[in-house]
Amino acid sequence: MKNCEELGLVNASNLILEFPGSDREDVEETLHNLEFAMSFRPMRSVQFWLGLGSPVWANPKDFSVRSVYNHPNWAVLLPATVYEAMQFPIQSYRGDRLRQKKLWRPVKEKLKAWKKAYAQLHREPGSRPILSYRDGKEFLIINQRRPGIEPMNHRLVGSSRKIYLFCRQPRSLKVIL
Numbered sequence: 001m002k003n004c005e006e007l008g009l010v011n012a013s014n015l016i017l018e019f020p021g022s023d024r025e026d027v028e029e030t031l032h033n034l035e036f037a038m039s040f041r042p043m044r045s046v047q048f049w050l051g052l053g054s055p056v057w058a059n060p061k062d063f064s065v066r067s068v069y070n071h072p073n074w075a076v077l078l079p080a081t082v083y084e085a086m087q088f089p090i091q092s093y094r095g096d097r098l099r100q101k102k103l104w105r106p107v108k109e110k111l112k113a114w115k116k117a118y119a120q121l122h123r124e125p126g127s128r129p130i131l132s133y134r135d136g137k138e139f140l141i142i143n144q145r146r147p148g149i150e151p152m153n154h155r156l157v158g159s160s161r162k163i164y165l166f167c168r169q170p171r172s173l174k175v176i177l
Contacts (some may be wrong), residue, residue, distance in 0.1 A: 060095075
């Protein structure tokens, strides 16, 4: 996300919500992790859909899914004999859908706020990236623009600067350590 933002590339990533069998800890972990992504282009929320052959389809009980069947939209498109005789790529299911919808509501709201803040920071023509840095060779300044308030600046020196620059390239955890 950071590299795309820096280069002006559109990162069209998404976040799957309402995954069957999710619990409050999953939602809290998602909300926590979103804090680290808020400087970048917002992800699009996508409601979970059940794919034929997916892990949820293959092991429904592990995900609080009680039954799996062809999605009803296929019945609108096809004759009943075809609909009943085949399994289609997009399936439907009975499970904890209402619970998941309520559980994931805070994440949906966070994504809406993120989208609004991102748009606000990019209103002015030629706006700078939300997160950028300048290397002074002995120090590094990280600038984070924020909606409606002053930007935050972080100054890194010595090992902190070296670690930041080293981690700009994808590396294995073993190499980083």
